[in-house]
Amino acid sequence: MAQLDGNSAAAGDHSHVVIDIGAAGDGDSRRRSSSSCAVCTEPLEWAAIGPCGHGDVCAGCSLRIRVFQNNRRCCICRAPCRVVVVTKHVDAIAAAAGGGGGGWRAVSSRLPRSQTGGGGYSQVEGRVGEHWWYHAGMRAFFDDERQYAAATAAARPPSCGKASDDDHRPPQARSTSVGNEQHRISRRDPPDEHEQHVPQFVEAVLIGLLVVAAVGLVVLIICVRL
Incomplete structure (x- = not known):
């Protein structure tokens, strides 16, 4: 799957999950990061x-x-993780190997703190601090702006204009961009019998009107000469 992170969580809570590429260990050898x-x-x-x-x-x-x-x-131990940090796998491994309480403590110690007091992390959408971006919907900190932008786009629901009612119908019931009449013409179907009679009727009426007009004109000329 695409390397994106989604975190939903509570503000000001230190129970944070970091989406990191390294398997961060607490200085514990049993916690080793996998390459997949x-x-x-x-x-x-x-x-x-x-x-x-x-x-x-x-x-x-x-x-x-x-x-x-x-x-x-x-996903591994089912522990509550209300906030996460997304970082490169190699950086996570380096943080875990650096000691000082393991990967999480090493990474979270660099997160920007809230200026409103309480000692919690700054949870303002967008850029926070000098090197971090926070996604409020996912409750995740990113140390890479491109990953943050990709996650924001992936978490955005599709707009109403991109899906139509036809998308929920069976394929055979979906309408096409071609109207019924155009569709019939495009298939070169023969015209209906009713469609054949209508032009003939109109033509006969027009001829009749022309005949009546001509006869009336002749009668008018004769009357004038008399």
Whole structure:
């Protein structure tokens, strides 16, 4: 799946999930990051890492699970993850290997804090701080603007104009852009019997009117000469 992350969460809560590419460990050797996503098994380039330290789910799967399925738990240990950080897999591995409390603590310590007090993370949509972008709908921090933009686009519901009522009908019942008359002509169908009689009737009426007009004109000329 696409490397995107979706996080929905509560503001000011430290229970945050980071969509990170590395399997962030708490300095614990049993927590090792895989090179593939634990959900879709595709190569793990961008991932999410959370308070639990797991960073084995790609950004795309995280987006689908957290936004569209409204599931805020870690896919590995099921721990609540209300906020996530999306970063490169190699960065997550480096954070986990750097010690100091593991990947989550190493990454989350750099997140911008709210200026309103309370000690929570800044959860304002868009750019926060110097190197972070926050997606409020997913409750996720991104350290890459392109990943943030891609996640924003993927989480946006389709506009009403892109889907029509015909899309919900069986294929054989859907209308085409060609009208019935044009469709009949395009198939070169012979005209209906009724369509053949109408022009003939109109032609006969016009001829009759011309004859009556001619006769009236002749009668008028004769009367004038008399």
